[in-house]
Amino acid sequence: MADYRFNISLRTFDSSLLPSGAPAKGSPDYSAAVHDFLQKQFADFKGDARIVVSEDSILVEWTPPSPEHDPVESAAARLEKGDVIPAVLILELLRQQIPNEFRLLYNLGVAYSELGRLKEARTTLSEALRLDPKHVNCRVALGVTFATEGRHQEAIKEFERAVADDPNNPWAQRNLGGCLLAMKEVDRATACLLQATQLNPKDQKAFFGLGEAYRMADKLEDADEAYRQVVAIDEFSDSAKLAKKQLSFLAQVGFKRRGGRLGRPDAVMYCLSALERFAKLPEEEVRRISFEVGMLGTKGFEINDPEQQYQLRSIPGKFSGMELVCIMYVGFQQFAPDCPPNFDLSAEYAAAKELFRKRQEKRG
Numbered sequence: 001m002a003d004y005r006f007n008i009s010l011r012t013f014d015s016s017l018l019p020s021g022a023p024a025k026g027s028p029d030y031s032a033a034v035h036d037f038l039q040k041q042f043a044d045f046k047g048d049a050r051i052v053v054s055e056d057s058i059l060v061e062w063t064p065p066s067p068e069h070d071p072v073e074s075a076a077a078r079l080e081k082g083d084v085i086p087a088v089l090i091l092e093l094l095r096q097q098i099p100n101e102f103r104l105l106y107n108l109g110v111a112y113s114e115l116g117r118l119k120e121a122r123t124t125l126s127e128a129l130r131l132d133p134k135h136v137n138c139r140v141a142l143g144v145t146f147a148t149e150g151r152h153q154e155a156i157k158e159f160e161r162a163v164a165d166d167p168n169n170p171w172a173q174r175n176l177g178g179c180l181l182a183m184k185e186v187d188r189a190t191a192c193l194l195q196a197t198q199l200n201p202k203d204q205k206a207f208f209g210l211g212e213a214y215r216m217a218d219k220l221e222d223a224d225e226a227y228r229q230v231v232a233i234d235e236f237s238d239s240a241k242l243a244k245k246q247l248s249f250l251a252q253v254g255f256k257r258r259g260g261r262l263g264r265p266d267a268v269m270y271c272l273s274a275l276e277r278f279a280k281l282p283e284e285e286v287r288r289i290s291f292e293v294g295m296l297g298t299k300g301f302e303i304n305d306p307e308q309q310y311q312l313r314s315i316p317g318k319f320s321g322m323e324l325v326c327i328m329y330v331g332f333q334q335f336a337p338d339c340p341p342n343f344d345l346s347a348e349y350a351a352a353k354e355l356f357r358k359r360q361e362k363r364g
Contacts, residue, residue, distance in 0.1 A: 003062065003063050003064055004060075004061070004062045004063075004064075004071075004093075004094070004097055005059075005060070005061050005062075005097075006059070006060040006061075006062075006093040006096055006097075007057060007058070007059055007060075007096075008057065008058040008060070008093070009056065009057060009058075010031070010034065010053065010054070010055070010056050010057055010058055011056060013034060013058060014089075015030075017037065017085055017086075017089060018033055018034070018037050019037070022037075031053040031054075031055075032053075034053050034058065035051050035053045038051045038058065038060060039051050041086050041089060041090065042060070042062055044078075044086070045062070045064075045071065045074055045090065046064070046065040046069070047062060047063050047064040047065040047069065048062070048063045049061070049062045049063075050062075060093065071090065071094055072091070072094060072098075072101060072103050072104045072107065073103075074090075075087045075090045075091050075094070075104075075107060076103070076107045078090075079107055079110065079111055084111050084114050084115060085115070087107070087111055088108065088111045088112070088115065091104055091107060091108040091111065092108070095108065100131065102128050102131045102132050102135070105124050105125070105127050105128035105131070106125070106128045106135070106137075106138050106141070108124050109121050109122075109124035109125035109127075109128055109138070109141060109142075110125075110141050112124060113125075113141060113144060113145050113148070116148075118145045118148060118149060121141075121142075121145045122142060122145045122146075125138055125141055125142040125145065126142065129142065134165055136162045136165050136166045136169050136172055137169070137171065139158050139159075139161055139162040139165070139172075140158070140159065140162050140169070140171050140172050140175055142158050143155045143156075143157075143158030143159045143162065143175055143176075143179075144175060146158065147175065147178070147179055147182075152179045152182050152183050153183075155175075155179045156176065156179045156180065156183070159172055159175050159176035159179060160176060162176075163176055163192075167195075168199055169199075170195075170196045170199035170200035170203060170206065171196075173192045173193070173195045173196040173199060173206075174192070174193065174196035174200075174203060174205060174206040174209065176192045177189045177190070177191075177192030177193035177195075177196060177206070177209055177210075177213070178193075178205075178209050180192060181193075181209060181212060181213055181216070184216075186213055186216050186217050187217075189209070189213045190210065190213040190214065190217065193206055193209045193210040193213055194210055196209075196210075197210055197226075197229075202233055204230045204233050204234060204237060204239040204240065204243075205239055207226050207227075207229045207230045207233070207243075208226070208227070208230050208239050208242060208243055210226040211223045211224075211226035211227040211230065211243065211246060212246075214226055215246065215250070220250055223246070223250060224247065224250050227243040227244075227246050227247050227250070228243075228247065228300060230242075230243035231243050231244060231247075231299060231300070235298070235299065244298055244299075244300065245342070247300045249342070266306075266322060267322060267325075267326055267345060267348040268348045268351045268352050268355070269352075270322060270323045270326035270327070271326045271329065271330050271345065271348050271349050271351075271352035271353075272352040272355050272356055273323075273326075274326055274327045274329075274330035274331070274352075275330055275352055275353065275356045276356065276359075277315075277327075278330060278331065278334055279356075283334065283335055285314075286331050286334050286335060287331070287335055288314055289312070289314045289315060289327065289331060290327070290328050290331030290332055290334075290335075292312055292313060292314050293312065293324050293325075293327055293328040293331070294328055294341065296310060296312070296324070297324065297325070297328065301321030301322075301324055301325055302321045303320075303321040303322045303325055304321075304322075305320075305321070306320045306322070308320065308321055310324055312324075325341070325343055325345070326345060326348070328341050329341055329343060329345045329349060330349065330352075333349060
């Protein structure tokens, strides 16, 4: 006899689980498609599976490959790999026979949350917590469901309980910090997020949140450092893209604070030099240079330290960060004036254009 026996209503079976192009519900080949799909899911779990699809029901009988085989652990492993929907299906089936197993409820609740089925996630995670009230990651997962819906006060209560149970849990600290930041409690948020980065130095989201907290507190140098750490961990991630945008914003704010508009005569001269260079080049070459500078600048330029030098493939020599920003700004003004880089050099550029015009007039 099979170790597990499940019954599913064919009418309520979620047909969205089937592969793209599968027969529609009610069509002659629908039952066969459901059978093949379920057979494949259990084949991945090993063991022996018998699937019988009748007019209105689905019978699944499954014997694991060995007595030691843990189906909940196998489902959790699929979740780790990102196979969320098949894992949910297996966990829902297993729940019929082991309804009060903590690991099953915890993993199923997390999976529901990832799928955006937040009400089911809260119910399932709450059931899990009744079985193990001190499980910190489960409580954090429950808090995340509240935070996702913008119910930050309820989320904060769960995260605070998680931190009280385990102050060294980086996920609890990071999520508590994120919710506090959303509620404008910047000082408390900063402390939590700083703790999260110390507990897990590879957590990009914690570093980005810390950067946001410092920015909101007007601690721009600290914010800059936190955002740069996000990029350093993995410069191609979504978090790094957001951090690069914030680095550009901070550079612009810092530029204005260090003299404002025409308080940077070096920027005027760099823009003038770029105008003279580009006046001798075809637009295609101007584009190539500007985009090369833009790509180089995705990691951020140090615009206030002239000792920091950079090199380009398209132009010989070495350049300061401020000079490259000016080259890029002037270049975009040549071929895409409505889409300038995220850095306001409009006043410096206008002054440089006036100087360039006067020089041109003198040269006849």
